[in-house]
Each structure stands twice: as structure tokens, then as C-alpha cells.
Amino acid sequence: MLRLALACNLAMGLPSLATNTVVADLLILAFLHSGGMNTQNDEPRDLENGIETPRQQRSSWPTFLFITFVLFMLTNGRGEDVSSTRDQYVDGLQSLNYQLLNYSAWLNGTASNFSLPVEDPNTIPLASAFIKFGSKLDPQEGSYYSNLTGFWHGDLGFHNLTSLNASEAASSWRHLSEQFILPTNLSSIPDLLGPWNFTRSNKVTLSIGDKLVAFKHNDTESKDIAIIHGKVDLSEPGNSEELRLDFEGIHILSTGTVYAMAESTGHGLDLRSLPALVPETFRNDSARAVEMELAARISKLGEKIESGAYDQDSADADDSPKTKCSFRLFAQLAPTDVPKELMDELEQEIEKPTGITTVRAPELAIDAVLLSQNCGMLYEIKDVSGVQSQRLYRKISSYSGFATLVNLALLALFRRQAANSSSAVGLSRVSRYTFLIQSLIDAISLIGQMAVLIGQIQAPEDAPSVRPSPPSPAVTTTQPTTSPAQAEDTNAQAVPTQPPAPAPATPALPPPTTPTRPSFLQFLWNHIRTDPAARLWTLLSLSFIVVFRVVIALSLPLFFIALLYTCMWMMQIYRSARRSRSSGLSAEYLVGTTLGRLFFVCYFLVCPKNILDVEPRSWIYGVGILMFLQILVILLQERLGPAFFLPKGLSRTQTYDYHPPMPLPDPESPDQSLGDCAICMDAILVDPSLRRRSKSSDGKERPVIGRATGILGKVGGTRKTYSLAPCHHLFHTACLERWLAIKVNLLLNGLVLVV
Template identity: 65%
Template sequence: MSTPADEQIRDLENGTDNIASQPRSSVPSLLFISLALFMLMNGHGDEFATTREMYVNGLQSLNHQLGNFSAWLNGTETNFTLPVQDPNTMPLVAAFLPYGREVDPAKASYYSNMTGFWHGDVQLHNLTSLNVTEQSSPWRHLSEQFMIPTNLSTIPELLGPWNWTRTNKVTLNVADKLVPLGQGGNETKDIAIIHGRVELSDPKSSDDLRLDFEGIHVVSTGTVYAFAESPGHGIDLRTLPALVPESLRNDSARAVEVELSARISKLKEKINSGAFEQDSSSGDSDSPKTKCSFRLFTQLEASTVPKERMEELEHEYEEPTGISTVKPPELSLDGVLLSQNCGILYEVKHVVGLQTQKLYSKITTYAGMSTLVNFFLLALFRRQASQSSSAAGLSRVSRYTFLIQSLIDAISFVGHITVAIIAEGRPSLSVLAPAGLACLLFIYEAQFAVLIGQIQAPEDVSPPQPAIPSPSPQPATPAANEDGTAPADGSHPAPTPAPAPAPPTPAAQATRPGFWHYLWQHIRTDPAARLWLLMSLCLIVVFRVVIMLSIPLFFIGSLYSWMWMLQIYRSARRARSSGLSTEYLVGTTVGRLFFALYFLGCPKNIFDVEPRRWIYAVALLMFLQVLVIFLQENVDSGFFLPRRMARVQTYDYHPPMPLPDPEAPDQTLGDCAICMDAILVDPSLQARSKSSDGKERPAIGLGISRAGILGKVGASARKSYSLAPCHHLFHTACLERWLAIKNICPQCRRPLPPL
């Protein structure tokens, strides 16, 4: 009858531990869940009430503004007055911008919808201190007249900490809404309300300056008149008609009235439904980078497409039907960003835009292509994982190669999820497909890396040092006389007893280690724990810096550069091939580079990331690494190393062994510790065990280094047996089959080096 202790020993011999653990009390789990729910829900009611009160106050303010503005439009009594624009503003703008040109609708046209994302360059002109070139420019006297009302002493305080001189890039996020005016067949569609955000970028910093803008878009002339302020300062829509020419002021005022009514209705729906949105600009409004007030003037570049065909093209963008239209012309504009109270003028040069509908179409197309690539990568990985599922196969590959790929897929998952959140409707659903596949790849590759680490863990385990036996107490010798003889009476004195060990002091007694000490010891001794810790730290870095641009690009470039390098290092260090198939190496390299070259090589990617030329060097480096792995497979694992470094000390499983007695009936080296059959000596080697002079060869394999038939026979006989470092003898074929399952000795359970 077996006892529980015997069953435990058998489980440990089989490599498993089936000791049943006591069920854990559910009280700590309930306490933890309660604490988590409390932390999540604590203060939610107060925050909801505060947000609702803010929305209600905003609704009251809009109702008050609309009432006064409608009264002003109708000519009744009101306290609203339209501000007067400085007469020097438009002449200064016209010096930089050809403004308000109408085109022949039969030969040219403007885009009527500017909704989308725009990117371009800006050039600073400091109106308070012009340089030599600007001093001789024709607009110098206009700038002097424009700056007369400005108090120059307040400018440093208004400018704030932002570095205006280094700013050279601008990004516009635009929402354009056409406002039909009139009724019936007399509706006019020439005025649109435009709003969005301007972002000025500093090339030497990852930060940017954000400005919210509200304006009027005149469709017939492709012009935009807008106010821009720091987030949180707010812009009064009623002041927009003051920017437009006198001929358009009445229509602009009516469009503002319609927009105010629409915003009031939308705000009422949010208050009634409780669907409050978190203000993303709240953090900027607390500490704005500048207090400058800006006015934005832009002019769309006219296209050579007739107006009728342009309307057909834009209608196809909004409601795709599959009809053939004209080739879309480039959507671009020039502009001026002007601040009178700070004396700043930014000349906006050739800002190229991508309409939202066209962007969503690009996102959908990209999502389909990336889904196919991720399917391809997943199929290659599963095929390679099945080929390397044995212990021998797992001992060849580098765990860090798959760990790096899992981190790349984690970044891909976060990036695709970000696009899915930004893109609304159909594009967001399409991007979820590659995001899900990237998540699967991350999980599978991380698990495979952990499995490789568990198999390769015994490689670095040093054998335990033998314990030094303590000397046993020796019996005392009898006392001798001065001349060295024994006592005359033959008596033997009692042996001197060994001194008793001192009782241990309380400080020397073993104390229970603390939590952090136990955790540190666990991480030091458990390879799987170290690997999971490394992955967790890398994921924290990925999720924390993915929203920043410069750090993730450098991080991703480093991951791509080192993806195959660590596999080359392991193969050279262990003097073994990689075990990676050609289709996996080439297919994975091409699939990974698809994403890298798209986002860092394509100038019109969906994230609008500027191309980096170093990505082509990374691609070349990856293919060179694949070539090195091929040469390691077919030439030698250390072919690129100097001769003195290419010698890798590996264990020899076939050392020379003494031959049995030629007169013995059984010519064997012993029994195999796996199959228990005898390991027979090759008869051909036994026949040559004596040379012509009658001297016996002392061991098998002494003729291996010699050329000819004798060397070949010795080599084949020598490889028929394998002697482990623990001195257990096996058939080579038996040991190979065993090592394909486990890399420990079947007798003593000690780790075995690769065969």
C-alpha cells in the first residue's frame, strides 16, 4: 500500500508536483474586491454632480448669449455689441496671403468641406523686432501700424514659457459644418462654421502648443476667418462676424445664430441623458503655455476640377456608391496665424490636408492588409512552435528572440486599439481585427518564451559543491613516559571528551525572511520569474511611452535591430544551429518589416508619422542577420568569429573508453540506463584492437583522429554510446530520444548538456 509520501516522490520523479494545496480562504479575496470597488466608485457621485452642474451652467450661458445675439440681429434692445476689428489687420494679412479670390466654376473650384487633419510648416515673424530682411520687406510699415495699440511691456508675460523661435511645424484638426441659410428654394450654402485645434510643434521637444479655434468658412472663396485661444479660455462665437468682410457679415451672423441653437440642443440632450464627456483640455487650461490671443486666416488652394465634378467627388466621399469620379486633387491651404497683443505672426505654408472620410477609407484598407499580415505571422509562428516543441528543439532557439517579438506585438496592439478609439464607426471595427491578432501573437510568443526559459534553465545551473565532512573526534592516546614508552602499569587514561557545541544565541537562530527578501530570492533563483518580471517592466515602458513619439520610435527601432541578433549569439555560444526554419525566418522578417516600413517609411501613413530614413538601415540589418543564421546552419555556427574565439567548449558525450577483456564472452561496455540492453562493442573495432606488434589498444575511439578506414570505424563505434557528465552510460539513439522530451538524466535527474 502506497503512502502519500511515496506518491509525492513518484510525482517528483516524473517531473510534476501534484501535492494538493489547501483551499485558500475567500475572506481576503472578498476584502480585496470590496476595496477595489470602493476605490473605483469613491467620489464618482460627487464628480458626476460637479460635471452636471458645469454643463447646466454652460447651457445657461449659451441661452443668455443666444438671446442677446438674436435681439441684436433683430434690432431690438440688447447689451451685445459687435467688436470692431483693427483696420490694419487685413492689409497685413493680404501681404502674406492672396485672400478671397473667386474662381470660374467651369474651370476651377475649392473643396467645400475642410473636415480632416492638416499638416504643414510655419515660419515665425516677430513683429516687435524685425530682422534685416524683414526691415526691407514691403509689409514693414503695415506691421508698425498694426503694433501701435500693443503695450510692449506686457508681451513677455503673455508669451509664456513656449519657445516660439524653434516652432516650425503646424497641425490642424478641423471640423467643418455647412449652415444652410434661407428657406425653400432660396437656401444659400456659402457659409460654414468651422472649429478645431491648432498644434504648433517644437522639433527639439515632444511637447506642443495647442490652440482652440472657432471661425467662419466662406465656401465660394475658400477663405477662413477664425479666432484662436489657449484651451479653456473660450471663444465667443458672436464675435466671429467682425472678422469677415462687410458683404458677408449678415450671412455670417445668421450662421452663428443657427450654430448657437444647435449647440444648445446638443447640450440639453447630454444633460438629459447624463452622457457627459471628459474635457481633454482641462489639463491645459490649468496652466496654459501662453496667454496670447490669435486670429487665424487661411486660403484654400484652388483646384483645376470644375465645381460640378468637385461636388460629385465630395458627395462620393460622404456617401460612397462606387461610381467613377475625377482623380482627387490635393487638398492644401496657406495661412497666417496672427497675434496683436504678443506681436507674433506665423506664416503657414502649404499645409496639406486629408479629409476625414478619406482617412477612414485609408484606415479600412490598412486594417485589411494588416489583418492578412498578422494572420501570416501567426501561422508561421504556430508552425515553428510545433517544429520546436521538443526539448532538443527548445534548447536551440533563443527565448529573447520571441520575447522581443512579443513586445513588438504589444506595441502593435496598443497602436491599433488607439486607432480604433480615434476612428468612429466602421473604421474602428475594422482596426479591431489586426489588434486582436496582435494580442494573440503577443500571448503565444510570451508563453513560448517562458517555455523556452524553463527548458534552458538547467544550462546555467552549476552543480552543487560537495559538502566538506566534519572531522570525527579522535580517541585520546594514553599518556607516555618521558622516554616515549607506555606507562608501566599498563593503564589507559580515559579519552578526553570532545567539547560540546555552544548553544545557539537568539541572533543566530533562523528567522523567517521578510516578503521583499523572499521575493528577491525567488526572482534570483527562478528563471521563469525573472522572465515574467522582464516582460512586465517592458510592457510598463511600452504602455507609458506609446503616446510619446520620439521614445517609442527609438524603442521600436532597437527591438527590430536586436530581434535575430540574440539568436545568432546563442547559436555561436552553444556551437549549435538555431533550429529555425527558412520560411519562418524570411516570412517573419518580411511581415515585421511591413509595419515598420509603412509607419516609418511611407509619408502618407494613417498616423501621419514623418518618415525616418534609418528604418531602411534597420531593414538591411535584419536581412543581414537572417543571412548570418543561414550561414550558421550550413557552414558553422561560429564562422564569423576569430579562430581563438570560435572554439566553444562543449561536453563530449563520446569519450574514449577501455575495451572489455578480449577473452570475455560478452563484448559489452555495460547496460544502457534507459533501455537496459547491453551496449555492444563493434566487432570490427574489436578485431582491430590488437596491432601487428601484438599491443592492445587501450580504448575505443583512439583511431578517430587518424585518416582512413580505421578512423571511420572508430568514429562510428564511438558514437554508438554516450556517457553523461554524471557517468551514466546510454545508447546514443536512446539518449537522443530521451533528450527530445527532457534534458535531465533519467537516472539521477541532473541537468544534461545538449547532445
């Protein structure tokens, strides 16, 4: 059965080798844990209370079904047809060659099938009403950034040009918008818009690639035109989807202005139409730059076809909302007060760092307008700030370094805590769900294995108690009761006995009915509800589904992250109060783990310029406060008792006390011991620091040993030296703990050897 699951796994194809290994390990552990192989004959025991509990018989089929379901969810994907991709590349190459041939003929004034489209004369004036187009600056006084390659984000302001509100109707650009939408067919707008709600879009993200095109024409070298391309993502509040637009444009370096066309992903853009957008003075140079860019793309596409290195397009692009609206994008860089020479030096250092000291980098900001004539809309893009790619990569490297150090610290804390809780007693105190939540947050199985080990120790607690079956009805007879003396007389003479009373008539039973067979869903739910292993693996299965399907798809809601962090220590508090036992988690582990995990969420939800451009959320402070309040409760449970915050009526769990009060030996005894340890056979000496005086029933004071609050625990920071087991054997505390640790290690080592 295990080989069959692994064969299905390989046949369906997991996304990566790491995922394949993790799922294979998950299958093996699930199969062994569920009873697929008998790894041991020892009966499990509730070592916390000293009570033996019989092991439940578990079936491996439900667990196998869960893991198969997880494999199906992880591997439900489609591979791309390489042959079809190559055909598309070849068709694209032929189309570009045809475009370049006609475009070059048009530039040279020969016969061509291409003609430059005429742009609406109201487009630039309408855009100028929202942004101020730049002009050439004195190179000694100021400059613009020449490389816009990077990532930008800002706010959107929507204007419906077909239906202006009162303030828009009174604006200075009203007549320009009226002239701009004259060619618009208003009845076709609903069909062009598509499913996206343009009126709710309030955020924009731009990813830009900027490449300078240097060329010579008529012995004149031009380095003022750059071809830019990228994507524009529109988003709205409460919606995880984004409307993506591809754009191609021209960046004029001397004025810091961008003129671009934008279409929905997959519609395609014709670079040859770009010169129609720029002013007349830059049109010829722009046309030559477009010709060189087309030739460069043809050469690059040909190399890809020859080498077979095809780009695998993201499937998300095919599923994103589409629109038939055509857009024009106009952007203006904010001028800086950095001289041109120093700006060139700064950008050179950003592109290829050498370690030299340069001028401080000014803020990278633009103002932009995104307008569509066929859909009659305009977006005012405000407060747009960006970070260049090279600087972003440095930020990513810095974050990766700090994140690695934090993860190493978390790993060290976890190893120390795992070593302290490696005994059966330590594992019985810890809540498995605390580590399951952490394993879900980490999306790794390292800490999840700790939860599995805890589940092995605590499995007897969840086993339902075996209730005695009611006695079956039997025929009763009445016999005389004889005393022992009368019994002796029966040996001498027979004693007449009273005849038995007639048996009562047995009532007629109803005819047997055929029991209804439960459905598969009922059986599955009952199995999850009654079998601890099934519950554990169900949670792990859901965790993997969430991690690989939701997190990778980048659609995990932030409130789910907050819920995980908020509940991280909650289950530990609940278990300690329910079992009347302290957690066994050190303050070092609690505080260190909380700080380490808060580092990641606070970086993305507090820092306004994080590497993923996630907007800050003020509620993350409340999550941090709740986590530290939970730590405080756990620490108080160590000092004041696990259920100190509950009324006495709710704290009803009675557990065995390994440190009951015991009377001191005779003060005149020379060894002052409580007896011999049943393990090491040495005397258990009385610690004088634990003596205190108490009054007996006759009013006299007698010395007794104080009471401990925890199993094999401490009182006031002083460790108890004796332990009285449920079998009434007396031990040294250290001897009993070592013995329990050895027994559990043998149990776990046997499981590891089998795996």
C-alpha cells in the same frame, strides 16, 4: 494571496476588461511558476547536455510584489465625477441660451447686451502680405473644395513682430507689423506666453470639422457660409508635448477663405465675434450662420443632458502647456482646375461612395497665417496638405486589412515554429529574450507564453552550481599503515601499535558577530540576480509598464522602437554561440517574421502619407539591413558552426555530442547494424551514404560513420540515424526525439491542467 491580489485589482479598476483578464492570467502564471503551488515532483534536467540539476527553491513573495507593483502602475487613475460633469453641462447650456438671446436681439435691432467687437484694421492687410486671399472663380474653369473636414499638417515659420531681424525689417510688411503691435503691452508678453517655446515650433497639425449652414433670409437662400471648428497643434523637434489651440471660424465656400479665432484649450471662444473677422460683403450672412449654429449647439447640448451621454474629456488636455495668447487664423484654399459641377460630384462620392467614376481628386492644400496681437508674433504656415476624413477612413480600412493579413501570416509562422520547437531539445536551443522582445513589440501575451515555456526548459542552465562546503576542522590521529599480510597476522597475535600523537592546539576563535541584515533593496536585487524566474517576470513587468503607460501615452521614443527591432535576433545569436548549439529557427520563420514586422515600421517611417501622419525616418533602412544581417549570421551558424565568427579561444563551451564517430560493423555481418535501439528494440542499421574512409594509427583505412555538428542534427543535409546518450545507450534518432517530446509534453500538460 492570489485572491487578495485579484481583489486589489478589481478595487482599483483596470482600464478595460481585456487588461483585467491579461493581468489576472499573469498573476496566476507568476504565482504557480514561483512556487506558490507544487505542480510536479519531477526534478528538472538539462536535456541539452544530459546532466541533472537540482531545482532551486523559489519564494513567491518577491514575484507577488512585482505583480502588485505592475497592477498599481496600470490602475493608478481617477474616475470622473458624473454629477460634476452634468453641472458643467447645465451651466454651459444656460450660458449658450443667454448668448443666443442677446445675439438674436442684436441681429433684429432690438435692445441687447451684445455688441460686435471691432477688429484691428491692420489684421487683414498683414495677413495678406503672407497669403493671397482668393476670389470667386468661373464655375466652368475651376473651383475650391467645399468641405474641409479632415486632417492637415505643414511647416511653421516664426516671426517675432516685436523684434524684427534684418531681412524682416527690409520686407514690405514691416510698417504693417509696426501698426499692428501698437496696442500691444510689451511688458506683459512674458506672462502671456506661458511655458511653451514659440520660437522653436516648426510643425503644425490641424484637425478641422466643416459644416455647411444653409438658411433663408428675406426669401434668399444662402449656401455659401460654413462654420468650422477644430484644433491646431504646434510641435517642436525633440519634444513629445504639443501646444494645442482650439479654433472656431467661418469658411466662405465661394472664395475658399477661412477666418477663425484660436485660443488655448479651456479658455473658451465666443462664436458671436466671428462676423467681425470676415469682409463686409459676407458679414450679414456670416452673422445669420452663427445664430443658427448657436441654436443647433443648444439643441444638441440639451439632448446630451437629457440622455446623460456626456463626453469624457481627455486628461491629456488638462496637462498640456497653456498660453494666454489670443490668435487669429486666416487660411486660403488652393484653387483647382476642376469645374464646379465635377467638384460637387467628386465630393459627393467621397462623402457617400456609390462606385461611380469621377474626376481624379486634386491635391488638398492651403496657405495659412496664425498671428497674435497681444503677444506680438506671427506664424507663416507653409506646405500644408490635408486628407479629408472619409478618404482617411478608407486608408485606415485598407491598412487594417493589410495589417490583419500580415498578422495572420506572422501567427501562422509562429505556430509552425512552435510546433517544430515543441520538444525539450528544440526549446533548449531558442533564446527566450527573442520572444520577449517580440511580445513587447506586439503588446500581447501570445508570444510571451512561448518565452515562458522556453524559460521552463532552460531554467536549470541558470541555476548556480552547488559547491561543496569546506570541511570543518577536526582532530587528526596518526595510525600505522598495515599491509594485507600483516592484517592477517593480527588474527594470530597482537601487534603493538604506536600511541597516537597529541592533537594540535585549536586556535581561539574570535567572538561571534551579529550578521547585518540586508536591506530590502539589496534582497530584491540579489533575488533578481540569482533567480531566473524573478528575472523573467521582472522583464515581463517592465514590458507591461512600457506598453500600457508609455505606448498608450504616445510618448514612446522612436529610438526605443529601433532598439527593439535591432536586438530582435541578437540574443539568439549570442545564445547559439554561448551554448555551441544551432538556433533551431527555420529560415522560413526568420525571414517571414522579419518581413512582417518591418512592414509595420516601414509603413509609418517610410510612407510619407501614412494614417498617423508620422514623418519618414531614413534610419529605418539601416534597421532593416541590420535585421537581415542577423538572419544571415543565424543561418551561417547552422552551416559553419554556432561560434564560427569567434576566435577559438572564446569558444570554450563543451557540450555533449550525441553523434560521436563510431566504427562500422563487420562488413561480413548480414544485418550491418550498430546494435539494438534501447526504445524500440529494433536494429540500428547503418546508412551507406554516411560511410567514409579514415586512416588509423597503423596507416590502414577503416570505414567510420561521419561526425554531426548539432545535437540530433544533420550533416550535409543528411539526417543521422543513430544517437548515443550520455548513459551510453544507443538509440534511433527518431525514437529518442519522440521519447523526449512525450516526456516534455507530459510535463507541460501537467502545468496547464493545474493552471
